[in-house]
Amino acid sequence: MGRTKQKVRYKLNSGGIKSLSDEEIKVILRAADELIGTGGRSMLAKILKGSKDKKVLKYGLNKCPSYGYYCELTREEITKRIDWMIKSGYLKIEYSGRLPVLIFTEKGWEIERETYANELLNKLTEILEDQDYSFVYELKDRNRGMILLLIEKIKNTKNARFIPLLKEWKRIEYKKVQTELQKAINYLMEVGF
Incomplete structure (x- = not known):
């Protein structure tokens, strides 16, 4: 009979670090x-x-x-x-x-979700120039909370140049995300510059 392998043990050591920026x-x-x-x-x-x-x-x-x-x-x-x-x-x-x-943790994910949504917004803003929207395929199946935050950030830009990208993205998404993308398209058509 084989032995069951032990869990790998770890010990946390923050070495006296009191805070990080x-x-x-x-x-x-x-x-x-x-x-x-x-x-x-x-x-x-x-x-x-x-x-x-x-x-x-x-x-x-x-x-x-x-x-x-x-x-x-x-x-x-x-x-x-x-x-x-x-x-x-x-x-x-x-x-x-x-x-x-x-x-x-919930606290850590809240910060990372914001950071990652900003990173994706910057990426999507860059690709507006090329009008190659294939990157939206990489957004499918990402964390829904983060995706909804990203859509909100796109709306907040009030930049109507996002509309073709949002339409392309909408074609490949699930219903709930499609609904939010359509709301963003409608909003940008109304207030976009």
């Missing part, structure tokens, strides 16, 4: 988003360090906007910041099988 919190959460539910503290530290580790490159984690943010720090110093984020309630650890993986 809002920017650092956003950067760490943005990097964590790349591996929520699939990776742990050490992989997150590698992303933030800017590691050339095989797994980081294989999974395209080097394309994360937070990649290399803490390039001047050691991985141990970065891990202390990650542990502070866990102790402060922005991230938590759950087990996936025997491995500890990172999960957003």
